[in-house]
Amino acid sequence: MAVLERLWRSLAAGTRPAGGVLPPTRKSQTRDLGIRTPPLPARVTLLLEDGRDQPWREVQPIVKPGQYVRAGERVARAVGHLALPVHASISGHVSALFMHDEADAGGQHRPAVVIDADGASQHHWLPPLDWQGAAPGEIIQRIADAGIAGMGGGGFPAHLKVRAARQAGIDTLVVNAAECEPYLSADDQTLRQHTDRVLLGAAMVAHATGASSIVIGIEDDKPEAASAVRARLGELPCPARLEVIPTRYPSGGERQLIERLLGRRLASDQLPVDAGVLCHNPGTLAAIHDAVALGKPMIERTLTLAGRALARPGNITARLGTAIEHLLQDAGLDRARLSRVIEGGPMMGQAIGSLDQPITQTTNGLIAADAAELPTPPPARPCIRCGDCQPACPAGLAPQQLWWHAQAGEDHKAEANGLFDCIECGACDYVCPSHLPLANGFGEAKQRLRTARAESDRADQARHRFEARQAREQREAAEREARRQARRQAATQRGQQRNASSAKDSSADAKGTASVVDVRGLRIAQAAAKAAARKAEKALERAAQQQQSADVLADLETQLDTARQHLDAADARLKAARQEETRP
């Protein structure tokens, strides 16, 4: 069966149109200019997530204002399970633990660690690790300690991906060097200038995950990077191959790339590790190399500065937390020409409200565009059902249908049509003749569905707690009843001893049979309650083994408690009935 399924999948993958679009790449602005290092900023602002909106990303500062820190010293610790520790990206004194964000609603203070540089460039790194002699767990722990997030865009903690891959057992590490977004050439430059660091990083991750082969996927518009990699492939300790794929946006989408390179198609509920693959970006691998071989925590990244409002576009390696304005000024920003600044690529990036904002680990590019270069889209018109978005969708969805459902408030129908497979790449926006903001709309619909799901989980938990409380009240009532029964029995026994000679109650027989039936029914109820309790116990055990989330476990505990209360109540009732029965 597995063979047939694989055959079918490969056939289906072969027949399905690849999707995607061919926007002008505009990479020639920056692609041959090397990587510069701009002067160090006088101040860095390391943004912290306070966990108000996303508790799983919460980070807490561990330094105080006025404290001196060296570059690489930890300034905040991870609290949420998807959070990463933050390290000082420059040496100097901590001047504040918040940032005044003008662009934010009402000019709110955002939690951050602000460091005023002292210009001394002191640094403090972790001890280097001999990766070939190190256990996989040590490498993974080092990646976690260095605070490395995936630098492709999602910003998911790198160590969690590696650990999941280690646990699931993968066979292939994919180096995602497609870099399909227009303008961006940071990965291209990293591969050309730092081939060693990227490939060694890949070897380390392969060692840590147990992957037996490495596949490097690169688009055919980067021949220099491809040949640089090809020349060094033989030095890798495990079989590695380079795969040059045609340039097409969004071939760098994780799922799309895995399908293209390995012919493995992921179902919507599958993660790459489920298909035996781990995917990492070259920048992330270079950072992992630095963290392991040099002990250098995540304090800087390579990004592309592009756009016609810059006199000196190019790729730079900048300290995290540097203000966007500082970097753009250094690249010769012409404010008269500037129409807007976009963080990320033009397809998936976000327009920036204020240039005071700092760069973060996920900032892979800054585009300072003039008005002619990236014009503001014309107002959206209604969908004319032309169907152009359908062949453009890399996930094989029907965007016009999803849009229809999402606009009609029928999010669940959109979900049934594969809404959660949408990677929000914006290929449909690009081809839409009505200029509909499709990808944005899909993002919002997903958010609405997630909120609804969380609400329904909450309601279920409230129901289970309500049931638990009712079960407890029933048990207490049954136990009270049993005690009352026992007291009454004791009283009647005393009375009977006094009138031992009196005649037997003629109704005793009838009462006896009635209570026998009663006891039998109660015994069945008690056995059922016992089975229910055991079932609830097993469900909880299974969930604990599968490492379900705390919410799920707490909910199952409530259900187990309910079952136990029911059992206790049934026990008490049975006991009371038996005492009644034995009464002569």
Add this chain to the structure above:
Amino acid sequence: MSLTSLVGVVLMVALIGVCGGLLGWLNRRFKDGEDGLVEQIDALLPQTQCGQCGYPGCRPYAEAVEQGEAINRCPPGGEATILELAELLGREPLALDGDADDTPRVAFIREDECIGCTKCIQACPVDAILGASKMMHTVIAHECTGCDLCIAPCPVDCIDMLPREPQPRWTAGIIASDRTTETLHGST
């Protein structure tokens, strides 16, 4: 009628009987916890257990709705719940009976003023209030359904209903959250 056709008819009837029996048995054998109508109605209710419908909880109201009670008695569910119930039961949607207020709320005890009488603890339908006699009480915001039932019994009026934050905030070291970190970092 010839004998063969009679045999055919008898065989056919027997076959139908066997198939019917088999299907019936299979249906009973592999029936996986199919929900009754009451459960389906209950699943649509917001589970605040507030009693504003006049029944002592969501499930009793679900049972009453199944028996023909009006579907517009649930203010926390609001219009959305009425529409869902109307669709499930094939009834006409009605205007909400009562004041529409489906903004999620959470109870908050002004802890300085709490005298520790435990009355709110007894009133809470989902055991979301912690405390002991003559000790300060507090609401587990994550479990609170915003039902208002703790407000009336409080003799010192120290409970407020506040709008619920969009996502419950968990900090380390309080009740459920210490387990959050344990289970999620346990695989280290």
